[in-house]
Amino acid sequence: MIDNREHSRGPRRGQAAHQLKSRTLRYAHIIGWGMEVPSQVLSNTDLEAIVDTNDDWIMTRTGIKERRIAEQRETTTSLATRAAQKALAIADVLPSEIDLIIVATATPEHMFPSTASLVQDYLGANTAGAFDMSAACSGFVYGLDMAASKIQTGAINTAVIIGAETLSRVVDWADRGTCILFGDGAGAVVIRGSDTPGGILSSVLRSDGAGWDLLTLPTNGSRDTYLQDGKHEMHRIYMDGRGVYRFATKVIGESVRDALAQVGMEPDDIDLLIPHQANQRIIDYAAKNLKLPPEKVYSNIERYGNTSAATIPIALAEALDENRIKTGDTLAFVGFGGGLSWAAMIIEWTAVPGKSQYSITWGRRQGEYALAGVRRPLRRWWRQLILLSPTTWIAALRKALADRRADIQTRAEDIQHRASQIIDRDEKRNRSAKEDEE
């Protein structure tokens, strides 16, 4: 059993985990979890006003009742940051202790910078590496596997893995076959190294790029023929629903069995399966295939729809809130989606939930968030003003001097011009006075 307290002392700032421990394989344990969903709800009845559909059709074919939609001010980054902060609070970990941040997302704010870099800045995790994971709905399991591997080798000690999406911004709201499925949200976990056995036990990552066009979200680098066929446009989701359904039902059972086999387990050993929440019919099929009773399969698709990379960490956070997981349980995660890609993972659950958030670390964590808020504008200002290179400074000075010289010259010419006008005028006056006298 892992007490979170055991992990709260990370390596000192800048001190790599491998300097503390010999390079024997360690274990990566989930010690914190959190989720964040927008408050705006879009129900099936609301959708009836947007496309030709109805609650009965959506419920029967997908099991979805409602989904969350981000408001204008909410972004993939803001949802991801909030979920990560909640996970850090449960883990009682400081941002300065994080070595790596991975954000699995299909809806980043930019191709670069990564959403993970923005989250790193908002958290004030100043000694963390950060990158985005692009593996569509399998991204969270892929990211968790990458971070766990680095912990197991002793290269790092603490990582935050987030699945975050704002799919409502890339859904074709005129396509009733896809817009009914997707929603927005984020979920996060904190993982940390330990010598106590357990945590992430095994994983299977797979891909079949030959099925790339079954589920796509084209962007500006897409092949011309795809974007010029009159059917597809940039930043819109396209899906062959039946093709994806067939693919998903085929790979879920296979990949979970493969991940179980790596640690000598059978489907019967699973206490809770947390599958990607794409469609209740797919979840039911997976349960049947693995011969798991309904109480061993977690589903919250009814309330959130498909939030892509975020479904598994959101489901994990809710399953823990509902006391569906206890220490020593064997969990199975399975994700599948665009790529085509799929991934399964087996975990021995070791964390002890329910610690008070109001510890000394809580105060320090709030302090680090506040410092991050101050540091952001200061660093930008510093970069713009102070970190200009000497040559840039000299060039700027030369330009200012040249501008000043040109300005003085213009003014002198102006004065000279006006003076000659006055002289001309006076000469003219004198001449006409003389003529008048004569």
Ligand code: COA
């Ligand atoms: N409301 C009402 N009718 C709809 C509809 C909607 N929202 N969407 C499609 N229909 C209609 C179709 O037009 C079609 O009508 P037709 O028979 O008159 O042509 C009929 O319903 C059946 O369409 P079909 O696409 O064959 O339905 P389906 O049973 O395959 O269900 C999905 C569609 C999308 C729910 C299902 O294919 C699915 O869930 N696939 C997997 C998708 C997925 O999980 N994607 C994410 C993976 S990460």
